[in-house]
Each structure stands twice: as C-alpha cells, then as structure tokens.
Amino acid sequence: MRVEFGVLGAVTAWNGAGEALRLKGPRHRAVLARLIVARRRVVPVAVLAEDLWAEPPGNAVGSLRTFVGDLRRALEPDRLPRTPPRLLITEGSGYVLRVPKEDVDAWRFEQAVASLAEAGPARVAEGLGEALGWWRGPAFADFADFGDERWLRSERSRLTELRLQAIERRADARIALGRAAEAVPDLDALVTDHPWREDAWRLLALALYRSGRQADALSVLRRARDMLRDQLGVDPGPRLRRLEEDVLRQADHLDPDAGASVDRVWAQATAAYESTLGSRARTRLESTVGLMRDLAVTGGGGLEAARRHRVAAVAAAEQLDDPELTARVIGVYDVPAVWTRSDDPEQARWLVDSAERTLRSLTPGRHDAARSRLLATVAVESRGTLPVDEPASGAPARPLQAARQAEEIARRLDDAALLAFALNGTFMQSFWRAGLAARRDAIGTEIVALSAHHGLVRYEVLGRLIRIQARCALADLAAADRHASAVGVLADRHELPLASVFTTWYRALRTATTGSREAAEDAYEEAAGSLRGAGMPGLERGLLPLARLCVRLRHEAPPTGVDENADWGPYEPWVRPLLLAEGGRTEEAGAALRAISSPPRDLMFEALWCLIARAAVAVGDRDMMARAHTQLVPASTEVAGAGSGLITLGPVAEQLAALEKALR
Template sequence: MRVEFGVLGAVSAWDEAGEPLRLKGPRHRAVLARLIVARRRVVPVARLAEDLWEEPPGDAISSLRTFVGDLRRALEPDRPPRTPPRLLVTEGSGYALRVPKDDVDAWRFEEVVESTGNAGPAQTAQRLAEALGWWRGPAFADFGDEHWLRAERARLTELRLHAVERRAEARIALDLAAEAVPDLDAHVTDHPWREDAWRLLALALYRSGRQADALSVLRRARTLLRDQLGIDPSPRLRRLEEDVLRQDDHLAQDSDASVNRVWERATAAYEGALGARARTRLESTVGLMRDLAVTGGGGLEAARRHRVAAVAAAEQLGDPELTARVIGAYDVPAIWTRSDDPEQARRLVDTSERVLRALAPGSHDAARCRLLATIAVESRGTLPVGEPAPGTTLRPLQAAGQAEQIARRLGDPRLLAFALNGTFMQSFLRTGLAPRRDGIGAEIVALSGRHGLVRHEVLGHLIRVQARCALADLAAADRHADAADELADRHDLPLVSVFTTWYRALRTASTSSREAAEAAYAQAADSLRDAGMPGLQGGLPALARLSVRLRHGASAADGHTDADWGPYEPWVRPLLLIEAGRTAEARATVRAMAAPPRDLMSELLWCLTARAAIAVGDREAMERARTQLLPAASETAAGSGLITLGPVAAHLASLEEAMA
C-alpha cells in the first residue's frame, strides 16, 4: 500500500484512497516528523530519545519501540506477521523512513520549486500554483519550537515565500499582472521585510495601469524599512521608483513584434533540437493540437483531424504507453453533449479500450485515468435511449466513475478536472439531474481556480450556466456567463462566446417579446457559422425559432416548413404534420417515435413529445412522456443553456389534464 505523508501543515499520513491514517498521540507524530526531517537517513534510538524528551525517562527506549510499532501498524496495516516493514525500517541501532520523494509533500514541493528554475513563465506559474496548494498551514504546524525542527521549518518557510514570489513574477511575465496583485498584497502584509515582494507588487500594479498605486507601495516600503529597521531600500527598489515616475519603457510588456520574434526563435530551436525523434514529436504535436482546438472554428477542425492522425501514428509504433500519452494529452474541455464527429469519436474510444488492455496491470495509473476519461468524454450522448436491462454495465458510465476515482486517489488537479469533464458528459441517465451537474460544475470551477486550469475553469462556469438555467436561476447563470466571458477575453478563448451568446439569447427569450427573442437567436445563429462545431450547429437555429413560436402561442411551422431540423427532426415532425392537417400521419409518427437521446436536450425533446402526444390523443405516448419528465418536475426545460420551453411542471400539468 502506498502511503503519502504531509508536513506542510499538521503532520499527517494518508492511504492510497486518500483516507487519513490514525497516528495515535503526539509522541507518535513526533517520531514520524523526526524521521521525515532526517530525509531517509537513520536516526539512532538514543538521538530520538534526546529529541523527544528534554530529560528522557528511564523507559524512553522501550517507549520509542512501542511508538514505532504502533506507527508501523498504522502505515502498513496489511503487512503479514513476521515480515520486515517496508516503510519504517530498523537499521543498526536506529530507525529510518524509507519512502519515495513523491510521497512526502515537503520533498515534492522542494523538487517542484527547483525544477521550475529554467522553465518558462506559463509552466512556472502553473506548477508553482499547484505546489503552493499543497500547503495546509505552517510546516509541522502541530509542533512547537523543537530544536531538531527549527532549521527544516525555516528552510521550508523560506522556500514557500520564494515560490510565492516566483509565481507572481511568472504571472506578471504572462501579462496577468492584475491577477498577481491580490496575492502579492497579502504577501507583503504578512512578510513586510521582503524587498523583492514589494518590488513585484509595485511592478504588477504599474502593469495593471495603476501607476499611482505602484508609487504608493514603493513609498510605503521605504517608510517601513527606514522606521522599523533603520535601513534604506535597496538600489534595485530605488531604481524601480525612479523608473515608475519616468514611465520608463522597460517597465512595459513586450510588444507583439517581440513576442513574434520569441516564438520564431523558440520554435526554430525546438525543431533543431528535436530532430526526427518520432515519439517526442508525436507528444509535442498533441500539445499543439490541444492549444489549437480552442483558437476558433478552423483551429478546432484542424485539431480534430490531426489528433486522429497522431493517435493512429502512435499506435503504429507499437508502444501502448506512448499511445496512452498521446490520447490522454488531448484534455480539451468539452461542454456540448452531441459529438462533432461521431465516427472519429468511436475510433478514439475503440483505440483507448485497446490501449487499456495492452497496458501492464496495476501500472500507469495516470495514463489509465486519461484513457478512461477520454472514453467517457468521447462517448457523449451514447447512453442507450431505453431502460438498460438489470445488471447491465453501461461502459461510458463505468469509465467516467473509474477515471474520477483514480484521479481523486492520485491527487492530480488537472487529471481530476479532465475526469470530472467525463463525469459531466455521463450525467444524463435520466431527466432532472441539473443539481448534480451544478455540483460538478462548482467543483471544476473551484479546483481549476485553485490550480490555474483556466480552460477547465471556463468549462465549470459553462456547466453551471446550463444547470442554473434548468433550475430557473438566471441571476446565477448571468454571473457564470460573465465569469466565462471574462476568462475567455483574458486568455484568448474565442469559442466561449458561442455558448454565452446563445445563453443570452435564451435569457432574452425568457423575459422579452417574441421579436426580441427572434433577433437574439438570429445573432446567436451567426456565431455558429465559423465555430467548427457541427454537433452543436445542426438543427439548433431552427429549434430555437420553434421554441420562441411555441412559447408565444404561434404556429410551429410559421413559414419555416423547409427549415434544417438536423438531428431534432423526429421530435418536431409530428407538430408540423398536425399543423398541415395530416393528423393520422402525425398519430402514426408519435406512436413510432423513439425516446430522445440522453443529453442536454433531453428535457426539451420530451416536452415536444408530450405536446405532440396530447395533440393526437396518444395516451401511451403521454404516459411515457409523463414518466420521463416527472424527475424534472421542479426544473425548467432549459438545461442546454441555449433553448427553453419553460417550466417542466407546465408540460406535466398539460399531460395530467389530457389524461384525466
């Protein structure tokens, strides 16, 4: 069993499932802490006794052996009798904790800080944000000023302060100065003697367009240093104040031309260094495709095309681990539950299943998680439309659950965000599940916000827009749409506006006249033209116009009999036949109508089914629609966040009246 140890806060240990281990009393924790401070080296029993007691009692050695025995049982509860311990070992006259670096949060934190020394600002900001999130409080928080702990605690504290400043510096370099200001402001308040923190705060304020505030911060630093320490600011801090006053050019961000030069040089250097190493090129290609997918319609289409080619090339090399990495690296957030390319999605799912079978059992957990999440995401909208037979395992649901379980156990935020995307895609087993999806969205927003996962943070907000629409909470949906737009503007994610434009059309349709609603949906339809999302575009504009007409009591066709209904045509056709006076044909169509797919449009399509069933007097179809809509009785038929047919309760009332 793998055990993880935490000292960035109270001393703790967790098992593979993330459950805390019972470490008994303070002396047990002190032994564990002392061994962690020793960093895998042996600590003699006599030294342990001296460190744990100011005046060791006569039974100190036997007490220590008891503490160690208790700790071993807590850390390795399933160890067979008379087999040597694997973690807390005895060597000579002492003990050592022999665990990998990755299993102690402090050691892992130190490694991340060191490894970002030569990394670019984007990677530095992301990795340090994640690493700083591991801190649960002061290092070794449940211990006082023990002499054996002072140096290690001081070292870790200094390392954390350095990491906070380096993360801020990276954010400023990424043109995210305004985001860096709040953390830096709190940082200088808690640690006012750190001149570099004052410098970074002033620079962040200046680059946020707040020159006066930048000067105020620098003067505050000068006053504090002189009054409290009796020293003048460093030459570097004094020069910065002069440069801010002069608005020196070097304080500004690089121009576009400079950025282009950096890009050209970096890509040329990368190409030259990489040469023809096929495996590395494939993984790098998928990283580029992931970024390309969020740049707009043409980029999204190209990313889909090249992604499939990259996966096929990886599989041809006969390396399942590489194929798993290539498939899993494409963790582009997905919000719409109809696939843009169902055949491509099927091929990706099949390949992922093959690679899962090829990986060695009990290994490559992160790769397995990504493959399972890929299966869940790419299987969107494929749950069976009828009730599954008892005991049937629905693979997409199973894959989503397994991916989320592994991600939570591994504690990898990016992995968990991707897995939760798969969970969202498979949260449509029945109607009325908007509260569950709202919870998924809320977790993705919180997780991504803590760890700098901007694209998944946008996904979380868009999921919450959909869920709050279904829950008739448009004020909250407004806030999440605004938050998604703000992030998209800041990070150049143009496709986000497609969804927020459609949401605002829904809002207009919910609160304004028919003319205003139709104008809003016409604008929303324009946003789809170059979006590169056929799974979203097909039939949606026509269905939106229909929803407006139905809510205002107008004709279902109203001059649009030749409209492109796309995949929604089977549920619209009966209404058009009824209006055309072809009642018998409409009745036959209703009788043969399949259940709608289990996706974001499910409630709305069941409402159309109910409307048609009532119109032709088909009691069996009415009963079926009623059964399916009852779980959503308290919701609005607007879970897509794009189109609404009003409260589900109103449709249920119409069914009850017709069936009375």
C-alpha cells in the same frame, strides 16, 4: 451609494462621485486602515485597541466606539437612524469592513497583478501601467506614527514589494515590445530608491543597451557592481555578470529588435524545437498533441485543425506499438467539453476504440494515471451515446462505467488536473434519466472549486458553463448570471473565445424567458451569428430553427412562420411529428410518432420529450403520452430545455399537467 477606499498613498475614501469623504482625525483613519488590513475579517475591539495605542487608555473601548460611529456617518451619510450599517459592521465583539474587493485600491491592485501572471507583454505593459497609476504615494503614507506597529509594517512592506515587482515586470514587458526607452526613467528611479534590487539594475542596463546607449548600459552595470560590493559586501549575481559580458561582446541576442515581434519569438522557438528534437518521434508526438490541446480553444479553425491532427497523432502512436506512449498521446488532449453532442461522431468512435485498445494493452496494475485519462477520454468522447433504454442486465453502460472508474482513480491519486478531466467525463454521462440538473450543478461546483484552487483556468470556465446550464434548468437565473459574468472575465483574460458562444446563447435564453417574442427572436439571431465559423457543428446544426420553434411555443404563436423544411439537424425526428400535427396532417404526425425512438440522453433530452408530448396530445396518441409522462416526471421541478443553457420551453410541470389532462 458606492464607497471606494484607498491605502496606496494616504488613507482615504471616496463616494460614488469621486469626492473624498471627511474621515476626521488620524485615529479615525487608523481604525479604517486596520479594518482594511484585516481583509473583511472581524477585528475584536481588544485587538483594535492594542494596535492603535502602545498603551491603550482606560477609555479605549469608548473611544473606538466614537471613532466607528463617526466613520459610519462619514461613509454612509444618507443612512436613516436605526438602520443597520452596510459597510462598517459590528459583529460579535469586534468590527469588520464589508466591501467588495474591487472597492479597495490595494485589493484591486493585487487582483490586477495576479490576473496578468500568464499574459503576454502587450497586456502586461498596459495592465500594469494602469494598475501602477492607482498609487498616489507610499502605502499608508500618512501613518508614520504607526510605522513600528507589526500589523501596519508587514502590510506596507508586502504592498511595496508587490509594487516594485510590478514596475520591473512592466519594464520587462516594454523592453520585450521594443519600447526600451520608455522603461528607462522608471528603472532609473527604482535603482536610486532601492539599490539592492539586482533585477532592476539588469533591466535598466538592458533597456539602455536596446535604446542604443551601450556606454550608459556598461556604466550602470559597473555602478551596480560597485554598490553591491561596497554597501552589501556581495558580488553581483550570475545574471548581472552575464549581461555585462554580453554587452561587452555585443551578443546577438541583445539585438534591440529581438523581443519586439511575437512572430519572431514564435519562429525562433519553433526552429529551436525542430533542431533540438530532430527525429525523436515519441517526444514530437506528445508535444504535438499538447499543442493541439492549446489550439483547440482558440476558435473555429483551431478547433477543427486540432481534431484532425489529434487523430493523426494517435494513429502514429499506435503504429509505434508502444501502449504507454499511445496512452500519453490520447490522454494529454484533455480539452474541456461542455456540449453533449459530438462535432464528429465517426472520429469520436475511432478515438474511443483506440482508447479501449490501449487500456487492454497496458500492463495490469500499473499506469493508474494513464488509465484514468484513457477512461475519461472514453467518457467524454462517448457523449450522447448512452442507450435510450437501460440494458436488460442492469449493468451500467460502458461510457457511464468508464466515467465512474476514471473519477475513482483520480480521487485516489489526489491529482487535481486528472480529477478535473475525469469530472468532465462524469458530466458527459450524467444524463441517464431526466431531472438530474442538481447532480450536474454539484459536478460543476466541484470543478469550479478544484480549478480555482489549482489554477486550471479552462476547467474553471467549464465548471461555470455547467453551472449556467444547471441553474437555468433549476430556474435560478440570478446564479446563472453570476457564472456567465465570471466566464466572460476569464475568457477575456485568458483568450478563450469559444466560451463567448455559450454565454451569448445563454443571454438569448434569458431574453426568451423574460422578454417579448420579438426580442427573443432577435437575440437568437445574434446568438446564431456567434456559431458561424466556431468549428462546432455538433452544436450549430439545427439549433437556430429549434430555438425559433421554442420561442413560438412559449408565446403560443400560430404555426405560420416556422420553416418545416429548415435544416433541423439531429433534432429532426423529434420535431417532425409536432410540425406535421400543427400543420393539420394528423395521420402523418401519428405515423411519425410511432416510428421514432426515445431521444438521446443528453442536454436536450427533456426538451425533445416535451416536443413529443405536445405532438402526442395533438394527435391523441395515449401510448406516447404515457411514455412522455413517465420520462418527464423526474424533471417535474425543472425548466424544459433550459438545462442546455441555450433554449427553453418553460416549466416541465406545465407539460406534465397538459399530459395528465389529456390522459383523463
């Protein structure tokens, strides 16, 4: 049964029905409070005794064991005798409270505040309003007797400061939304209880002014000035002084509607940008590509516009004959990419050529960061272009070489954002043979860790999407589920709608793996809907027919129902022989098999080789069966197609067994 803990007020705990649990006396609650403050770290018994008693009694250890035993019975009343506790655990010479972060109100409050760090006013006002509602009183309100203890004093002060900041941020957001009057009561109470907080005074005066109460705003500012001088002996800070001057002269920017409209803020910002930069072409180019980078993750129309304007910006930079500028304009567009087929192959080739020209033009021995970004661009934009056969010279193909060089430079420079971009290129070129899901999982793991540590949200989403793909290929759907859930949270919090396309398709793959044929087909129909208007033709074309075919093959359904004339997109050459063979057109199927080349080395590599293998077995083409076997052997422990995170044809081992049987 779930147990939730509260310290934002009196220390308490509730069961899953929301009923308060009986925690006995103050020492019991003190033990619980001390373990919560430890944040899932072990607190040795000796430390507990020192923190709970100014002079620990001789029986302190025995008393603590009694308190812990009582707490365990209160927290887990249904636990059977001799069954290990689930929440309050003995570890070594101490105790630890093992609970999820969301089950302690203080931890949940911190997460909520942190998650809104970059949010707009509407989300801040709503999110902080909910989070502040979790406070039932002062933190650890029932521990006045322990107020001088360092462990409690510092934690209480930290939480109190976080709450005060949240009240100020919520008030600021309400003012920005044109709801200044709503902010006044909370701010008035805040300056009464905490009169040294200048920002609270400033916000209160601004809220009053924007509520049409100019005289009250001036009165508040004068009260703040008098209080600061009389009680603290300091003059008001520059922001308070400037606000008083602005109120007296009724400055235009204090207009009550100034912050009420996102559209107005945008218009004012773009107008300021236009008037400030004028004809400064170089700065405008770099800024434009930065804007395109942000636009690319907003959805279909934004992604298509970003691609179009990016090419124009790069072409304009090259016309200025400034390689350093061109390098910056190309490199700043570090939009994470997870799908291994280009949406616009011709544009991708043009960008690769431009990046290569710029690399040759840069002064040797300089501009390492720019070189790394250009090389990463080559690797990312060359997705799916590795040669189907290894070069006779044995040298790595240029895209693979570029990816390795970009990563080496980024690691040497110790630049987190640069390394994340370089690892994206490494991922795009990690398909030089079948069976590399574990390698891609390691890349995704590093991207997630790097991004989470440095606040690179979009790359954290990329890393988790890569891990969804890899864990699917390795038949670890439980891990894939966790990453899909994390992607959903990040995408909602940071407004990244394109991420949901991949999680929707993953859910369809999961249904295809564990559900009925009908359920799988319905799930893929829904997934196909998420692609409409998403601006990703490299992903969309041919995917739904391919998914339907894979479902039918997984359930060993008859060939009826497959539309041979559907738009199979880029998969058509490798699907056609199987469709012909299952339609009884054996000679045509054999001819189609002999005419095709090896599939592209990308996320669909193993899946397409499995389709080729099925067709080869159906028509008795031993040469093609042998080729398919050679290509698929390195992936013998993986799930065919599942590395895409979109479709599945079942274990590669099953296809290898069918090939081996046919080749006997």
